[in-house]
Amino acid sequence: MRTIATALLVLLATALLAQQPEHTYQLGGKIESMTLTESGVLIVVGGGGLAGIKAGEQQPHFNFTEYGKVKEEELEYVPASPYLIVNQGGMFSQKKTVIDYVAGRQLFATEENGWKILTGLHVLLPQNKLVVYGTRSQKAGGASAVGLYDLESGKEEKVFALNDPKRVGLASAIPIASGKPLIVGTNLLVPTSKNTLCIDMASGNILWTAKADKLSWMSVDRSGKEIYGFEERPNGDTRIHKISVTGEMLWADERKIKGKLTRFEILPKGLAVVSDVDNSDKKGIAKLASAASESRIAFLSAADGSDLWDKAPKTKGYVQHFYIMDDGILFGIASGGINKISFDGQTLFRKPLSTGENIHTMANTPKGLIYITDTDANIVDLKSGESIWNKPIKYKKAAAVASAYDAGHQRYLISTGNELLAINENTGDISTLANMKFEEKEVPYKLQVRKEGLLLSSDQNLLMLDFNGGRKFHEYYKSPGQSTFVKIATGVLAVAGTAMSSAAAYQGGLYGHHGYSNQLNDYGKEMKIYQDGFADIASASFKEMNKRFKATAATENAQFILTKLDGGVGLVKLNKDDGKNQREIVLKDKKPVYQVDEFGGMLYYQSGSGEIAAYRL
Template sequence: MNNLKLLLILFCTQIVFAQRAEQPDQTYNLGASINEMTLTVGGVLVVATNDGLVGINPETNSPVFTFNNFGKLTPEETLFVEDSPYIIVSQGANSKLAGITKTKRAVINYVSGKVIFNSEDDNWNQIYTCNIILPDNKLVVSGIQKTGTKAEKMTPKVAVYNLSNQQLDFSFFLDKPGRVGVAKDFSVTGVPLLLKDFLIIPTAQGLIAKSHSGQDLWTTKIKGINWMVSDKTEQEIYGFETTVNGKNTRIHKIGADGKALWQDDRKVKGIVSNFEILPQGIAVVSNKSDGGDKSVFSQKNESEIAFLSASTGEDLWEKAPKTKGYVQHFYVQEDGILFGIQQGGINKISFNGETLFKKPLKTGENIMVMANSPQGLIYITSEDANIVNLKTGDQVWDKPLKYKNSLSVASTFDSANNRYLIAADGTIFSIDANSGDAQEFSKVKFEEKEEPNEMEMRNGNIYLASSQNMMVLDKDGNQVYHQYYKSPSKSGFMKVLSGVVAVASTAMTMAHSYQAGLNKTRYGSANNLDNYNDFGKENKRAADMFASIADQSFKIMSQRFKATAATENSQFILTKLDDGVGLVKVNKDTGKVDKEIVLKDKKPEYHVDEIAGVLFYKANKDTIYAYKL
């Protein structure tokens, strides 16, 4: 009898664990205090500890890599290369004595777990630049390498490594070792441009072009170039130079032979944030900032749009369009350039500089959506929505849908009933796709004063969600269910690190200007207007992009984005459970909890991989738990 009771107790305990899933699927004791956790685009959790970096793949029992070579690293010393499995680790770069003291770099492939470059292993004493070039899958390093003769050990050098096989492709000196004469500064000032047959290096002496064997091809006196991009033929190269005060950008154009293709460089006000080479000319968006300067002579905080002649660099537009704010959306179309301003307003300009809209379209601030629809361009801002004719700018709906300014606006298209549904300020509006007639469809009241930030059609019903609330309405607006899960804490800041892993940001910052330009020439234009409700397009784009690179780690990442996301049918919510704070997995269609994970921590630090369905939780100062959701 006692044995039977024991068996029942064990059986019940197993049921509780199966339902509550309090026992982690994997436990990782890292042996050092955890400082930061980063969930990568490849699904590996990279943890910064007091000893270095650790990579955690929930499919393996032990960390996929441990990198303690450089000791403790700050966030500024760890760069996650966008759309790749690579981390560039730096030390000494920010030192005031950089160039005198030793600088170190390493490149880690967090998917394979391999350290594929370590400057110390290859005897690099100083590193000027360390850049990964995609989709070539190459690493370009410049600096001082302590190998060879005494003269060679003092001469700046460039090396190109193949990241797939971890082998050196080629290297060369930027100056002749042991050259007699006045000392010249050959430090590399920007990102080198790797082309099919040669490499262009921006240095303090100017641009230097070398063949892959190190043969001198040509030099120019163009100095201070930060980044470069070529056209598809690799015969025309554009170089971008930020002026000394950092407020303007000079654009240079040269040929593959190094000769200037423009008589003079072209200056644009502000820092270039978007750039595209088109058959009709060169489209440039630059952002101006007064830097807090209160002087009446200071620059306005706004964007400028210029369209330059590819042959001369002259502005093809007699009068640049007024923006009166920062360009939030920028799309290239067959007949011209369409743009939306963060402070409100949409306009379209032909390649000849003519306004295609009868007049600039006035909109609310923060344009959350600009997309193609069968009826025209649909836009949704924090305070209004409408569809307009993309040729003329005329309103398709008689008047825009207006609502109280809302930080969160959710929308979807109900194809079965041919209507748009927009949730804002506690109300769902239904807009007939043909007539544009709008009406209040249903009222929505979420607990904790939340607003829906997610909306989708599911089996003819309407699904809405926020951080702590989930709701389903039928096609007539009647509530099917409303589930609310109380937030763990209403006071103070809870260090929550969860969120959907973004494949690529839609807004390009100056820090990524080079990568943005590279992506546009190598992967195709990034300035295409998407179709409304085009679910999965970004994931497919990422999967195809990763698959195009001949490397096993990229193939693994491609398969990850081809898989069905774990959040397709479930919502993950952090809430206060009976036994403490925990995460619940809730079915979107029924509102029922499929799994609970009790964390017993009032302020948990965690990441949720919403693609693979994995919870990473910092269990204590040096331990990570991984749960399969």
């Protein structure tokens, strides 16, 4: 039965559960923004500088006031790491700083490390190194140089000069380091405007130069003997070069690729390449003459870069999912459609699958490949593409689609907005398990199989069904109002997003190279991927991050809803299994700015212009 929080209940709850902050932090200056990082450290910027807050500590973890006013757009977070880059100043007075916000210390700063100006700064993981390009200060010699720093200690390891500043010559003759460097064994490969350099990191000697200039990034094969360089052109296209580990150009000619590379896989039988062509900004005759905006898939010879396929598969849209299988390449298109191509270019499915738009999920199951889109779902044979079920499951397009796998009942569950569908894993039989209607015209955006039943949630609604679809409870808390409502930004959501993006740059993410699973929306697997990213980096900060994600989220059994309470706008903590109100925190602000750390069980609330209040949830 639906229960709506009444004024009396709120009054009683407020009296019983009124909360005082565990700590209050005075940061000085007006706060511009605060960001909850993957590590749980809250980064706060504004007129007082740059500060970090760590759960349980009485004082700010760090507070760098010497930076002056810091703007949010000056911050660059390095994904899946404890590092933050601060970019301040203009072209000729720039200052770049690298901070380990878990340790709370500065690792690198432009002037302090002897640099006048930097043209590039790159964090290399898992080697845990920092590589910078630029011009040294006059005191440090004034040369155009490359610097190498250890990120665990912050110590300088080497500075490699690219020219002799005492020698008079044309500035155009000096090579300028350009794209992202690459560490191969004990060598550092640096792409420049003139060529690609290989530098011995121990001695600083240049071992060789390769005739590949202006590379944007590089990749090395598993043997460590062959290097691929990618040059992103001003017109949006890409050129691929191949270099040996001793500096020889292995392809007679560079390989020209239409569009920007989004995926590149070095496979035993060749090179799988996906590029995105975007001509949406072209108009008139130029638009008529240009190619369609879509992804292009190619399979190239590793020997010379030539096409191994006589005919590339048609996409008619952008690739959303891309997986390397034992017998070929499986891909899904964002605008609809799934196909599978063998490594020799043959279509493995009898015909391309026609699907709805926006493929939320492609996952392997004991019965075959399941896909779920905005409007349909099906399980198909991975060899032929034929439907395992009698026909695809069709449903009306919803504002949000949520799905889960119910292992105990061998079924797939799909929420299409106002209806919860149950699909028998073995037969494909479909039934309507429940109909639901959320207040404020919301629809569930999350579906979770729990011990007590099936939980569907949105911003203001929390619904628990039993396994037969019967309603156990429906809790609803009215939003404070569209004009003042600030959506919750949880650490868990931020982490999941980063884990998926940093794992291998696949939009398909979890179900691709990281191994198929029939656990749709498997939170544990997402966290395992994230932990694996830290496992081989032996620094204290990475170990602390790894420990955090091995632990169970402190609030995994709670749902937080922002609503209007008797004392003002506040946050309600509900138990996911019984719907009971466990706690209320009044934020006393019509437009509260806050962050919830679900792992650490903390609420951070901007309680004043330069003040942060921390509550234990």
